[in-house]
Amino acid sequence: MKNLVSSSTPSSPLPGGPPRRSFALLGPSVVFDPLTNAVRRDVADIRLADRVFAPHYAAPMPRRVAVEASLLGSTEQEAPILAMLRPGEIFEVLDLAGGNAWGIAVAHNLVGYVDAGALELAQ
Template identity: 35%
Template sequence: MSDLDPRLNAFRDDLADARLKDRVAAPRYVEGRPAGIARGIVDLRRAPDASSGLDTQLLFGERVRVFDEAGGWTWVQSETDGYVGYLESAALGPAVEQPTHRLRALRSFLYPEPNLKTPALDCLSIASPVQVVGEKNGYSEIAGGGWLYSKHLQPLTESSPDFVATALEFLGTPYLWGGRSSIGLDCSTLVQLSLACAGVNLRRDSYQQAATAGEALNGLPQEVTLERGDLVFSPGHVAIMLDAEHIVHANGFTMTVAIERLQALEKRVLEETGGKGFTGVRRIMP
């Protein structure tokens, strides 16, 4: 039995990613083929079943590697953060080879023509990568078809370095376990998407971020001088410091993205973990 995390490595009893050939035993290995997400927001599930648990979501324009397809479901691995799971086959299209922009508005409609009065084709969420192939009437035509309002886009050559300000744009967004969009998201997605707009790629889950994001500070929140943008971790959770006393986070207590005092979060964490409390602080370096 492999000790690899199946959420981040594509292997099953019947087949595996060919890149894992030296690490897992399988009756069949598959190279995988590239594909792209062709819908605004797509659920990635643990099994090929709409009632299966939601691990994460994929965004329009993101690339995946396809390993298997059957019964209307496709088994893929995200090239954005490595997550493996099942999505509806109809949500896939050709991979966008050269994205030029990201959606910078929280969300924006995709139109069949450069005209706001035409019925929208879809709704895209912040950080979705797109390739602009033309412009007209203040709208940008994207590869694969459709038009987005140009002022809602940001060239990939530019960024929004104040990721805390970006996180604050999500205030009031509903909390959704496994959610990864401005329609609904969880704590680690708030961090991931906010930093994506700053041009920083980050892993998906809080336990991964706790080990890889920025640099670890030598001490717990009560033991270090906290700064704006520091990431404060507790078991299964991450919050962003606004200043030395306040945080912004997506959380299951308010069921929204909200601002709270760090002290209030600490009290709940102590109660929920039997006194274990915070586990670490990491600083995103410029």
């Protein structure tokens, strides 16, 4: 039996399945740890698009920490401090709202909130 799929056609995520033409979930969404995976109810990191459903996906916008800042677990007044970010570290912003940036503290491999004023464009 001849293989009718050309070598330039994207491979299937499943053996013997149709070629991939776009991202699609292949089963139920996996529950990710929100401390290490950038997934919220309203938005997720675009790099997780083939593994989790979200109403919106965001591409990370790298920013440099300009002044020491706390990485917080939420925007609540008594939010736990997850890590202290030092000047020069990279923070990948996925959402900006109310003076807070939500994203990934790359050096710590943690997801959380930081004061947007503590960030500058990464060069």
